[in-house]
Amino acid sequence: MPQEKVYRSELTPVSFLRRSAALFPEKTAVVHGERRYTYREFGERVDRLASRLRRELSRGDRVAFLCPNIPALLEAHFAVPLSGCVLVAINTRLSKGEVGYILEHSGARVVFYDADLEGLLAEAGGIERVRVEDTGGPEDPYEEYLSAGSPEPLQPVLEDEEETISINYTSGTTGRPKGVMYTHRGAYLCALGNVIEAGMGYDTRYLWTLPMFHCNGWTFPWAVTAAGGIHVCLRRVDPEKIWDLFDEEGITHYCGAPTVQIGIANHEKAHRLDKPVRTVVAGAPPSPTLIESLENINIQPLHVYGLTETYGPITACVRQDGWEDLTTEERARLVARQGQGYVTSEEVRVVDEKMNDVPRDGETMGEVVMRGNMVMKGYFRDEAATGEAFRGGWFHSGDVAVWHPDGYVEIRDRSKDVIISGGENISTIEVEQAVVSHPAVLECAVVAIPDERWGERPKAFVTLKKGREATQEEIIEHCRGRIARFKAPAKVEFVEELPKTSTGKVQKFVLREKEWTGREKLVN
Template sequence: MSKRSPYRTELTPLEFLRRSAFVYPDKAAVVHGDRSYSYREFELRVRRLAAGLLQAGLEPGDRVAFLSPNTPPLLEAHYGVPAAGGVLVAINTRLGAGEIAYILEHSGARQLFVDRALEGLIDHEALRGDGVTVVRIDDTGAPHDPYEAFLASAADSAGDSARDFATGTGEPPPLTAGPADEEDPISMNYTSGTTGRPKGVVYTHRGAYLNAIGELIEMEMTPGAVYLWTLPMFHCNGWCFTWAVTAIGGTHVCLRDVDPARIWALIESEGVTHYCGAPTVQIMLVNDPAARPLEHTVRTMIAGAPPSPTLLEQLKALNFHPIHAYGLTETYGPTATCAWHADWDGRPPAEQARLLARQGQGFVTSDLMRVVDEEGRDVPRDGATMGEVVMRGNIVMKGYYAQPEATDEAFRGGWFHSGDLAVWHPDGYVELRDRAKDIIISGGENISTIEVEQTVARHPAVLECAVIAIPHDEWGERPKAFVTLKPEADATEREIIDFCRDRIAHFKCPDAIEFGPLPKTSTGKVRKYVLRDREWTGREKRIN
């Protein structure tokens, strides 16, 4: 085995900021309302955050938690925390107080930075008793903001070379000496915990670096990119776009809340070129009163749940360029994409959308995905035989923090087991059929909830829907659809069921329709377990 070159450096996304600050020092790096930071200013703020953490006693490998919407401080944390040798724990802002307390305890975080709007979710007295230091973020940028004061207190520790660079002389010194090993942790992201306590997924400097590069390739980003933060930065570190946008010298446009009208306004006023979001966010956008065909094309990555062909058609009609990606928290967010083929160009729009709705294959920085049976053997590539999606490579997690048994189970056979059921098409592309826990078994026949959902979504009155199994005395289980109608639209249960019966096999069609809003996670995924619990109360459940 050959030795590493003595001239090689460890891969880390921290170098993305150093390079962009050197190449584009006066370019807008971060825009947030009426505030804007150049790359020179962004880099200096990160350096001061790192210095402040070290002054506060941060030791290598210590965890630093942030509970914040998409604001400059959370973006800065993606560089400042690892630059100080720490591990970033970005916490889901929609969790309850008990869930947040569990994550703080499980991760062993010694410091917590919390946005003013979320401070009521933490117990200051309990955290003090545990030795956790808390810094409030007012998100004002003003000197009296406690976060800004934290940065200012470390200004003298940032170093003469940093101050020289900030005033336009010299070059930016390294943010850090770099990780001792590129496989060192850079962050921990907690799973949604829908079937138990959330698990801490460990990301490395190497994995974050490579997934960021993969995102740049798939999103075709250039230095002129203006990225709008509709996707939560706490979710898989913003699918690693926190690092990717900086790598290309693009502009981050922060957004505290997902507001469709505000998003439409920012696309125009800031010249937004790229954004990401789950299907729920995309549905909100295409159905907002402000929706209109754009004068410039905006590229959008869709992941988190399979988008329907109907949604993809709607996005294209408004001059969005949808990029369908697939992944999990355990794969740094998206790890695969449905790469477009030139010979699809001449096909009818509906067929193009159907092809694009597939999950495709791995990023250029990932290995190819496989679909396997229970024995770990590849299923036939016939587009019909279902198996489990497994993956491995550079952008799969290091493991679950402090849970070696769960890690071993997830990587049995040397591949990460996703828990997603899919078919493998003759062209090598993978298409999800369901989560293993969501598949409906009715009278011995498997029914894909995704197929039923996509059929229901084609009804012109339907905004979005979710399908689950409900108990049935004769067939064991039958599909039920929960439907949210578009504003001012109307449809009956019978109309939607008949609509489905005209398009898919009758045994796959829902037996019942319930109208109303869908319960969702903070990242736009439907909380199907809430619906299942309601329907299976008092019955023996097949699904946890």
């Protein structure tokens, strides 16, 4: 009697490429400047890389990539797991010390690195290195590495879909970065969730504005391939180049944090597109003002929410019937919420300290918790941190939110960012949205500053649109007309730019620490 289960195969996103290469062998799969690879060529390049890795490394070994959004990193998302190894895609904007720590902690056997990033390996130790010139020519060491592999289809060695497919390191703003482990099963289901929620199909032309190193590009390397779409690579975010590619390549989809979206919407080349482009927005809650500005140029935003520990997005703010009949501002306020779990996820909850659901009144705040297919396997080599994150059988996000009557959640803050003023909780996100609704404001970040009477008060750090002016008094008065007076900023500081992480998130701790210098605690 056969032992193999005819009705089951282990889920892995590597299978998406095998299918698309079989169905669309001559269809363009990858665009990178003047280079074009068909799905047949894409598949052969992946098999070459995978076969050589399997020949030289052992099953389960970690393989690191330190590259921007180029074909080599896209190929790694399929080749490394196909070889039986684990992918470690490293943030290209880290310091050399942080890169060295990640390589050491992950135990990576080899690192493939872009030529422009060689300096980041100064503290990488004696690890094997493969240089990527990103030319596509035979003189490129990466291409030489591929040439020693076989283009013949490689048979998978996956035995259990819960095996680790990749390790993604957190930003480490509160200590050493933690290695978040993804599984083949989770990556497969998250990718399909993205295909569904982002509305991708065989005509998808996806622009790589989101770093592939960030949560494995929110699993879009696998998702776009599952849809048989075209990957348009981009080494760095350049709004001018993005607008050129919108027009030249017929882009249908892209992803980006609000700061990326702001640069696109406000660029001098910005114009209303003939055909709608779908963008997936996450990383920080987009303001209604940003959502309105995107819609005005025919970019349709899908607001999603998640963390590194949830493969990137785990919820989507799906538009409901009747929303299109609302005013632009009313609709934008609804779309700016975080929504509910993906079709491949479970419903996320908002709970109090005893893990009880908070009332669905849109006012009572609690912590967002989640579980299921789209939650990480755990932290690599850190059982204590894994246990703490999974207490009570749910993953604890650390995000403070309210639960609305329609079931949608709305993030009000990170727990550490909530301002407690005179006993009242103030959401920095709510204040930021009020500030950026001023026509002269480009971006804003709000943090708590010490106040002798109230303990803490909000302060807004503001960048202005090119050629626009505003005063502190104007901004504060504008906010008082939109939110409760006690929530309005006590002070406004105009800056050239806000401190940000490599993925576009504002580093509020940098602003906060400056304001609390000389005090023992960052609370009052």
